[in-house]
Amino acid sequence: MKKSLNILFVASEAVPFAKTGGLADVSGVLPKALRELGHNVIVVMPRYYSIDKGKLEAVPDAMGVPMGPMGELWAAVYTTTLPGSDVPVYFIDYEAFFGRSGLYANENGFSYGDNENRFVFLSKAAFQLAKKLDFKPDIIHANDWHTASIPLLKKTRFAHDEHFADSATVLTIHNMQHQGFSFKGIVDVMEVDWRHFNPMELESMDGVNMLKGGIAHADAVTTVSKKYAREIQTAEFAFGLQDHIWAHRDKLFGILNGVDYEEWSPAIDPLIPAKFDSNKMAGKQKCKNALRKRFGLPEWDVPLIGFVGRFAEQKGIGLIAAAMEGLLHLDAQFVFLGAGEKWAEGFFSRVREHYPDKFAVYVGYDNALAHQIEAGSDLFLMPSLFEPCGLNQIYSLRYGTLPIVRATGGLDDTIENYDAEHGTGTGFKFEWATRDALYHTVAWAVDTWHNDKEGFAAMQKQAMSARYSWEEAAKGYETVYFWILANRLIKNYH
Ligand code: ADP
Ligand code: GLC
Numbered sequence: 001m002k003k004s005l006n007i008l009f010v011a012s013e014a015v016p017f018a019k020t021g022g023l024a025d026v027s028g029v030l031p032k033a034l035r036e037l038g039h040n041v042i043v044v045m046p047r048y049y050s051i052d053k054g055k056l057e058a059v060p061d062a063m064g065v066p067m068g069p070m071g072e073l074w075a076a077v078y079t080t081t082l083p084g085s086d087v088p089v090y091f092i093d094y095e096a097f098f099g100r101s102g103l104y105a106n107e108n109g110f111s112y113g114d115n116e117n118r119f120v121f122l123s124k125a126a127f128q129l130a131k132k133l134d135f136k137p138d139i140i141h142a143n144d145w146h147t148a149s150i151p152l153l154k155k156t157r158f159a160h161d162e163h164f165a166d167s168a169t170v171l172t173i174h175n176m177q178h179q180g181f182s183f184k185g186i187v188d189v190m191e192v193d194w195r196h197f198n199p200m201e202l203e204s205m206d207g208v209n210m211l212k213g214g215i216a217h218a219d220a221v222t223t224v225s226k227k228y229a230r231e232i233q234t235a236e237f238a239f240g241l242q243d244h245i246w247a248h249r250d251k252l253f254g255i256l257n258g259v260d261y262e263e264w265s266p267a268i269d270p271l272i273p274a275k276f277d278s279n280k281m282a283g284k285q286k287c288k289n290a291l292r293k294r295f296g297l298p299e300w301d302v303p304l305i306g307f308v309g310r311f312a313e314q315k316g317i318g319l320i321a322a323a324m325e326g327l328l329h330l331d332a333q334f335v336f337l338g339a340g341e342k343w344a345e346g347f348f349s350r351v352r353e354h355y356p357d358k359f360a361v362y363v364g365y366d367n368a369l370a371h372q373i374e375a376g377s378d379l380f381l382m383p384s385l386f387e388p389c390g391l392n393q394i395y396s397l398r399y400g401t402l403p404i405v406r407a408t409g410g411l412d413d414t415i416e417n418y419d420a421e422h423g424t425g426t427g428f429k430f431e432w433a434t435r436d437a438l439y440h441t442v443a444w445a446v447d448t449w450h451n452d453k454e455g456f457a458a459m460q461k462q463a464m465s466a467r468y469s470w471e472e473a474a475k476g477y478e479t480v481y482f483w484i485l486a487n488r489l490i491k492n493y494h
Pocket of ligand 1: 365
């Protein structure tokens with residue numbers, strides 16, 4: 001079997017070019033880690049309006065992408081490399097689809113009505129591009145619903161295309177909540193036979209469910225933590241697809257995300273006011289003071305609790321809001337960074353107005369501030385209702401900022417609960433998604449900070465020494481790729 005694979009990695013966002021969440025972190029780094037293992041990887045993503053063409057190299061000649069009833073659409077292609085690597089990124093440029101202010105939604109948070117067309121276009125363009133570049137993929141790696149049509153396209157439209165004769169497909173689910181519900185007509189846009197419109201493949205409530213089709217047809221399906229792979233086989237976490245996932249569980253794997261420690265390490269982070277590390281913690285206090293100064297929070301002898309994330313139900317913002325009154329009575333201060341649900345933006349801004357000494361919030365997206373909150377907080381709040389992996393709690397560990405998390409998905413897999421008796425643990429966990437459980441766990445963490453300084457410091461040491469490397473994660477994906485290819489070979493002997 002080949003040792004060095006050709007991998008076509010297709011995603012709707014990737015750092016440093018376009019990002020709304022963790023998918024971009026993964027797409028910007030995993031391909032590099034795979035490259036370091038010796039594979040040939042190319043990344044394909046849209047050329048959104050926010051990505052400056054002037055900084056990219058144009059790839060000669062327009063590329064035709066057949067879109068069924070919409071006819072053949074002609075895309076331009078641009079390229080550059082992922083920073084610090086030789087991994088090429090190709091940008092699919094098509095003004096009518098990607099020349100907009102947002103990635104998936106407008107400024108008011110309303111999803112674009114033609115998202116399914118936009119991302120079927122991206123998925124098909126990835127195939128066309130592979131041919132144009134004469135890149136014969138062993139693996140086509142799709143991510144989330146946006147590119148979930150790839151496995152089906154491979155098995156139908158491109159089934160007899162010599163170029164993809166040896167290609168297998170992998171679909172990584174970063175978030176089960178977004179499944180790409182579409183109008184039926186997308187079947188014609190995909191140009192696949194209508195016999196695939198059935199409840200075992202594409203059909204869901206008289207429409208098309210893109211993720212469902214991807215799960216049915218991918219050679220392997222992965223999620224971004226082991227626990228989430230188990231959770232999505234249940235009704236609580238699968239948003240209706242539990243039976244479908246269950247049916248395909250033999251090809252389901254959980255591979256925990258890694259962290260880019262070149263970007264997220266307090267010893268070298270250029271975005272924080274003072275550097276520090278586990279053997280030299282003085283800088284952390286400076287970061288805390290600078291953060292409080294920026295938000296006008298008084299320098300009381302209390303822990304600072306940070307939150308960074310999308311203001312989405314997933315992140316437990318409803319729980320936080322419900323527990324807010326109690327939280328504000330604790331001997332602690334809070335600093336929040338996030339944007340999303342309008343009610344939450346309004347709610348947290350009002351809390352800020354009423355409790356300016358205890359609570360601060362910045363509504364918006366600000367990467368430097370995200371780093372400063374990781375560095376300057378003592379505790380990090382992440383009470384997600386579900387969390388496929390979660391990156392912020394892992395960043396927090398590295399900055400000695402102890403996470404307070406709900407025991408779900410990647411949060412459960414990465415955070416070890418504090419055990420005061422044995423002096424072990426890296427954070428504070430609770431099981432049930434209730435206001436009281438959240439409140440009592442935050443109260444426990446605050447009490448530990450005030451009254452068990454030794455225990456708190458020991459946890460910080462343990463947290464800061466934990467490592468979740470991309471090399472490890474990339475080896476997991478490599479194993480899955482080889483598993484698919486070995487399965488294919490073994491079939492010859494059945
Ligand atoms: P998700 O992908 O579900 O949003 P993750 O924890 O995997 O959650 O990743 C979120 C990423 O987005 C992290 O890198 C985090 O720092 C970043 N992020 C989220 N919201 C903001 C914000 N308002 N400002 C800056 N960075 C943010
Ligand atoms: C999704 C999940 C998050 C995960 C990220 C990257 O956005 O919500 O938990 O870390 O994808 O895989």
